[in-house]
Amino acid sequence: xxxxxxxxxxxxxxxxxxxxxxxxxxxxxxxxxxxxxxxxxxxxxxxxxxxxxxxxxxxxxxxxxxxxxxxxxxxxxxxxxxxxxxxxxxxxxxxxxxxxxxxxxxxxxxxxxxxxxxxxxxxxxxxxxxxxxxxxxxxxxxxxxxxxxxxxxxxxxxxxxxxxxxxxxxxxxxxxxxxxxxxxxxxxxxxxxxxxxxxxxxxxxxxxxxxxxxxxxxxxxxxxxxxxxxxxxxxxxxxxxxxxxxxxxxxxxxxxxxxxxxxxxxxxxxxxxxxxxxxxxxxxxxxxxxxxxxxxxxx
Numbered sequence: 588x589x590x591x592x593x594x595x596x597x598x599x600x601x602x603x604x605x606x607x608x609x610x611x612x613x614x615x616x617x618x619x620x621x622x623x624x625x626x627x628x629x630x631x632x633x634x635x636x637x638x639x640x641x642x643x644x645x646x647x648x649x650x651x652x653x654x655x656x657x658x659x660x661x662x663x664x665x666x667x668x669x670x671x672x673x674x675x676x677x678x679x680x681x682x683x684x685x686x687x688x689x690x691x692x693x694x695x696x697x698x699x700x701x702x703x704x705x706x707x708x709x710x711x712x713x714x715x716x717x718x719x720x721x722x723x724x725x726x727x728x729x730x731x732x733x734x735x736x737x738x739x740x741x742x743x744x745x746x747x748x749x750x751x752x753x754x755x756x757x758x759x760x761x762x763x764x765x766x767x768x769x770x771x772x773x774x775x776x777x778x779x780x781x782x783x784x785x786x787x788x789x790x791x792x793x794x795x796x797x798x799x800x801x802x803x804x805x806x807x808x809x810x811x812x813x814x815x816x817x818x819x820x821x822x823x824x825x826x827x828x829x830x831x832x833x834x835x836x837x838x839x840x841x842x843x844x845x846x847x848x849x850x851x852x853x854x855x856x857x858x859x860x861x862x863x864x865x866x867x868x869x870x871x872x873x874x875x876x877x878x879x880x881x882x883x884x885x886x
Contacts, residue, residue, distance in 0.1 A: 602886050604855055604863040606848040609881040612661050617875035618647040625876035627868025628681035631856040640716055642684040643878055650678045652696055660864045661880055667720035674709050674724055677701040683741040694719050697737035704763040706735035727777055733757055740800050748773040751800040764820045766797030786839040802855045810853045823851040861885030
């Protein structure tokens with residue numbers, strides 16, 4: 588049985604850019620030492636000049652979103668910092684950075700409603716990354732009284748917008764950490780149509796408490812964060828899933844019975860010359876988290 592599991596894992600991970608595939612470098616250090624002093628939750632995109640733009644969350648005294656630029660994909664210079672007050676939120680979490688077909692930039696930001704466990708997702712749009720600091724905030728995923736929505740993964744395929752949204756049910760007080768992933772589509776990236784839940788954790792599995800999509804590959808494979816218990820909150824690990832039909836709204840099926848990496852918020856950036864650069868959030872012995880990157884050449 589173990590040999591069967593190993594063969595399935597090898598087939599699922601073949602040619603997939605996973606943490607540990609190449610030497611890792613620290614792209615953004617933890618802001619301080621200690622628990623919940625974090626840099627991570629990355630979302631990367633390429634600009635037309637070949638530079639890498641990276642949006643990420645930093646947690647110190649409060650959460651902020653940072654947008655930074657790098658010529659080599661490893662050493663970053665901040666472009667702008669977005670605070671929770673910018674959104675009227677008590678916290679901000681993982682953003683999603685997307686360059687539109689017309690060359691404009693969009694940043695989808697996870698925002699916590701003050702005094703509640705509710706989250707919603709706001710959109711900033713500007714002609715250039717620097718302009719996002721001044722852009723109007725539009726609420727594009729509102730959630731509702733029963734559901735908090737956050738940690739978006741957004742893709743545009745040239746014809747249609749696709750979103751995988753982490754949903755937290757609010758029906759059981761104290762159990763709001765539970766999570767599933769829902770799928771939505773849009774013609775303009777602003778008005779969205781929901782298509783229901785596509786990924787959940789498996790009872791008794793390492794991902795029983797929840798499953799959150801973190802990145803999407805063109806071949807229909809997905810990375811996702813999972814955990815078994817409430818106590819593992821903030822200690823998610825990376826798993827793999829695939830869609831039955833392309834990268835659309837069909838349910839996602841986990842590909843392995845165990846995590847493939849002890850990191851969270853894996854983001855995969857395909858490179859024009861082939862290969863990938865990956866970004867992910869990694870834990871440190873003192874409880875902090877740092878944002879790491881690996882450059883993985885084409886197979």
